[in-house]
Amino acid sequence: MEQLVYKRPESIKEDFKIPFCPGCDHGVAVRLVAEVLDELGLREKTIGVASVGCSVCSYDIFNVDIVEAQHGRSMAVATGIKRSKPDKIVFTYQGDGDLASIGIAETIHAMARGEKITTICINNTTYGMTGGQAGPTTLLGQVTTTTVNGRNSETSGFPLKISELLKEIDGVAYVARVSLDSPKSIMNAKKSIKRAFEAQVKGLGTGFVEILSTCPTNWKMTPQQAHERVRGEMSEVFVPGVYKDKVSEAI
């Protein structure tokens, strides 16, 4: 008897070639988003927004309509789409540099307006695409190409805790921080991503998921070491959990 073990989600392109570095969590993250779009039956009415960074490859991956935003502007671009076509499902897929540094104003104000969009943020504590510079989420002491002696708060400030910041905004319906370091956390991440899309489907407000993600290339670690780091020092500063959930209340 044949048993289906693995199937490409409909929301992932058939000719999809992984553009990411070996061991990078982006691959798992995009699959989870695609599975959720499939399971909620949203693929054919979804418009995605690709941001600048490693996530720019979104249009080579997701089997949905996609528009590329300028660096940091994804949530404003998503606002323009959603307000013009309120019956569509709109999501952004952004890195932490794009969302929390250059795009923090667009992020906060889209959420303050309660835009009915879903936002997935990959937090890997560095600028991956440009070769591993310090970003808004770089941990204290973390060595990057622009903090060669480790991030020092005196000169480079502190890592921004995105989920804690955004949960305070009234227009946000769902905020969770998840990781992808074990099968259990992957299952958990998928639940949160689903909730973030349900927030939009039910018209409750913005749905947001911050995914603690690995960047083995720029961290100069093996994938295993990178996941250890997520479980260890990253999760100590960026504590995983559901920070806000108006969706479960509504169901």
Next chain:
Amino acid sequence: MKKEKKLLKGNYAIAQAAIEAGCQSYFAYPITPQSEIAEYMSSAMPENGRAYVAAESEVAAISMVLGAGSTGVKTMTSSSSCAVALMQEGLSFIASDEIPCVLVNVMRAGPGLGYIYASQGDYFQTTKGGGNGDYKIVTYAPSSVQECIDLTYKCFYVSQKYRTPVCLLADGMLAQMMEPAIVGEYPYEEIDQTSWALDGAKNRKPRFIASLDPDQESLRKRVVKLFEKYKKILDEENMFEKYEIEGAKLVVTAFGSIARIVKAAVKKARKNGLNVGLFRPIMLNPFPEKIVAEIAQKVDGILDIELNCGQMLQDIKSSLAGVKNIPVEFFGRPAGKMMTVDEIYEQIEHTYKKIVEKKYGTACI
């Protein structure tokens, strides 16, 4: 009601025309002297079942326009000078993406914050682009409240027909003055956008809109295609006004608000026996170089008048490559006091004596 001639302020005329044109979403951040457009749209858009969003910045406003335009709807933002400067990155993306949209720039005097006086200091910003890369923003410049309406229609039509950002370049004088005008029906055919617009990949392959183009040849072709499009737009959608050009010895060039004052001065010059005409380009970008060159063949000289330090002047001059011995004089004022008809007349008379009559020997007496 709408077809009656009414006393209308320029800003409201633009806003009403946008509604009449079928603008589906409007995004803006306030800035004088055009905030009345946003004020009007904040009520009129929802009343018509359309979207108004108070953007958190002009950077966000143009990004919202990018997103809205990618779905194929008619979409618009309006702003002014130093704030349009903030939109330049987005405009570069929109041009490369071939997304239709309308930008209204009600110019104020710069540089920097400058002030809200009528000025034409953003001719360069609009026609030469502040954004990166090879692209153009198609630009129309009204010189009356009626033209604010008619050209807003034109901007929507051209943007949708050629899938390109189009700018209505007005100024504080046009935006704030009132004169009789008719907000007529949108006169253009609707252009179907369904072959490319994003609306969810139902029963078709997904589409993507992006400016990123890592393939050298593909990127080259993309830019070449844009410039072929601009050439077509100039051929098919050019607009200008020629006044008393036939047989003129001196042609005055001017655009936008100042052109109507120039026209009054040209009329006075004609009355006083000076053989003067006016050429007013309405489409500023792409610039009608051929027409300027043709006019220049038949005259002794050109006097360019602008509310700046000589910006369109550069395009007038570059149009004249190959036209022999044509003197080009300039009279400009960057900000503040609007030129009067008499002041302009004096300049015309002075230039006429210098260029035309000297040539025929009558000025030596």
